[in-house]
Amino acid sequence: MTDVHAIEPVRRLKVADSVAAQLQQLIVEGQFPPGSKLPAERVLAEEFGVGRSSMREALRMVESSGMIRTAHGVGVFVTSTEKQSALRSELLIVDDYTVAELFEARVNLEGQSAGLAAKRVSRADGERLRKILKRSEAPELTDEEFIECDAEFHLAIAAASQNRLLVKMHETIRPLFRAYSRRVIQLPGRRDRAQAGHLAIVEAVTARRSREARSAAVAHIREVERDILDHLQGGQG
Template structure:
């Protein structure tokens, strides 16, 4: 591991996600190969100048994506399947074409998720959706926590499908998109955007709660169309 030379990470970025990306780059560039053991949490924390809890969260992200496997008491290893996995780097979406393509992919996934959530959600699922909505509409709606709550809302809808793959893919795409949107939001007329966004989420929540899949799909489509318009995206929708 002598050539494992990641520098210290800038504090302004979301550390676990940034470190997960750095480790994924080591894997994709074959400096870490399938079956290789990752350095220990202690070594990684020291090398990167962060706490072990940050390293643990980064490794958990990579495990969720299937890039690494952890073995109790032994450590983390590069997954044998890692070569086949999809990974999108955060900075890729700073390219307008890539961002638009990613947003386009999000639309059919999330519309379908909304319909399935209306049919299959449990009481606990609805509580999770409502908790995210409460965060979005509370005192912190003007802050970055409002964006986090928005992301939680979409993840909660995806989980309500009872299909774990929706939760994985929608969560992955929504997170990448929200990082890019955070920058756009800073430039926009915040008050107008926040109130409109909240109204769209409330309509979606109510359609899901009423177990009406067609209304839920329509509400999600309206929300995503509005979201695209607000950041100046023109998308093909049918």
């Protein structure tokens, strides 16, 4: 059996996301070299300390990033050296953080912020959020202006949570995503999808539906992640 190093058991929230992030990191670090066959799903599930359904979902997520490929009836393999090298340059463009790591952190941050905002939102907070939504609808906005509106929106959600540390965390993590934002904003339908995601969050927050607000925020960030991964994978030719 392949020796699997640095695997830590994953508990609770978003198990598959956590497993996918760890597996991507192991591949990037060379624990699973390009061209190598991964251990069987059952073995990986045992090593990570998760159920097979979570492991299967994690493998699908990693495969969607282009880092592994499935040969049906044979097994799952790490992609070629050339492909891996290209993906490494794409997936580690910000302070050596992978896309999976960045979005795992952001999903939890945005979900927590929206959930708390729904419990603590003020009338002024609601008005601010709707004004940002209205402003970002303008078709004449440049890509950079839309990105700024997007940043302002997510910061306003954090502010509505009335937790100053969450606000600070948003301010800290946001610059890490700017490079990705610039790359995907021109994708067909990206602005419309962003607007729809923001609207769902605002409606849940202002209605004080905490669970719905959290779910809407998580769904929105996951959609952005999928767009980015699809863009990166497609860009590899």
